[in-house]
Amino acid sequence: MSAALALLARDVRLALREGGAIGTALGFYLVVVAIAPLGLGPDLNLLARIALGLLWVALLLAALLSADRIFHNDYEDGALDVLATGALPLPLVAAIKSLAHWLTTGVPLALLAPLLGLLLNLPAEASPFLVLAMLAGTPAVSFIAAIGASLTLGLRRSGLLLALLVLPLYVPVLIFGVAAATAAIAGPASPWPPFLMLCGFSLASIVLAPLAAAASVRAALR
Amino acid sequence: MPSLANPTRFLDLAGRLIPWLAALTATLFAVGLYLSFFVAPPDYQQGETVRIMFVHVPAAWLAMFGYALIAVASLGTLIWRHPLADVAAKAAAPIGATFTLIALVTGSLWGKPMWGTYWVWDARLTSMLVLFLLYLGLIALWQAIEEPGRAGRAAAILGLVGAINIPIIKFSVDWWNTLHQPASIVRLGGPTIDSSMLTALAVMAGAFTLLFVLLHLMAMRAEILRRRVLAMQQMQVEQAALAET
């Protein structure tokens, strides 16, 4: 257990130290949300209607931007080989790295969303449930991103390829995430069914995705 | 299938099957097209445009069949380590993607006279679009990884991940669709289907399936030959290096 926690602490510390990674993801999130109205027009009613969808889509893109660092640095300097043959099972390593990504990218993005929602005239009462839904959905985002990161280890244009591979898999997160946040403010439907489905999808990703990521890492290391 | 695991045996079998398959496919298409245009009646509501169904529906079925094939082949690569499994998966991807594209385009062309727009975000077309993206991802991954062992395993993992997600995606898209389009029931199939239409549809579906199998065998053969070429080129380099020592 302590080895697992040590790995988690190390990865989180590295991500925070690298600073640029988190800041860039948050900055990208801001940029996308900021330029969308420039393309769509300043009509506040329109922006309010698309705000939730846009915030979710931009979050997915921002999270994907930082995804290839999940395994990349350790792959480059050989640490991944050590981890692969070490005491911790590789799926657990993958899970810990995915968790580190969630803590250092998913959570900050989710917490920033209400602030960006202000730019889009998102009603204030939407924010709490939006953050809740994003916190429930971003684990799936991080854990599935790790699959993409492990598949594209060491490849050229891995960032773009990773996004192409992983975005279709985010469709359920997007649909349920937006629906949960929308239902919370607009009724009459209850937000709980989509919210629970979002939670279920995240939980399933937490359990299954590390298996796929570990298998891909092994394939890449051979 | 241990007897088919040997590439040489497979090439042999494929070489013998392909001409017969080609003839059978052509015949079935001839019959199917005749039934589609001259026997099946126009639809009561949609008129003649219902004939597009005879290419759209089989293409959609084969798009799904192709991915199912890739899913099974992926299991073959990862679990049973069947030597031809990754060849089968790699060969199937472009074929499945093409049929998905055909389904999308014919669906769009069917939709324009019916609903007035070339694209509608209904559950079926949207799911088919996501399937197309999954195919593209697979093809991109095959292209990106040079080392064939890693490529085969990576593509198998992605194929399985996609296969597991497809029911979830389909469910979420259906759910999303009912959320946003409660009123009109936009169904490409039409509410009633005449029995002669069903015959035409069945024959065309059979013809398209045989076409898939035919193209798949040919593509597998080409892939096996490509790997032989690469192996021999490698040997050539090794022999030249040895000769210099």
Add this chain to the structure above:
Amino acid sequence: MPDLGPHANFILAAYGFTFAAVVALAFFIVADDRKQRQRLADLEAKGVRRRSAGAAREGKPARGRKS
């Protein structure tokens, strides 16, 4: 060809695209097949032997291809 009604163009376009896509796909696959055969023939003409074919002739144990 029976009267295909007011939307005949869409029907023909749909079938036309299907045909074109299938032909293009088949063309690429067949062309690939031919190219590999040609390369194999070239290599064999240069005297390069496949491992299993060569080993069988010389009686050495055949080594598996690297995966």
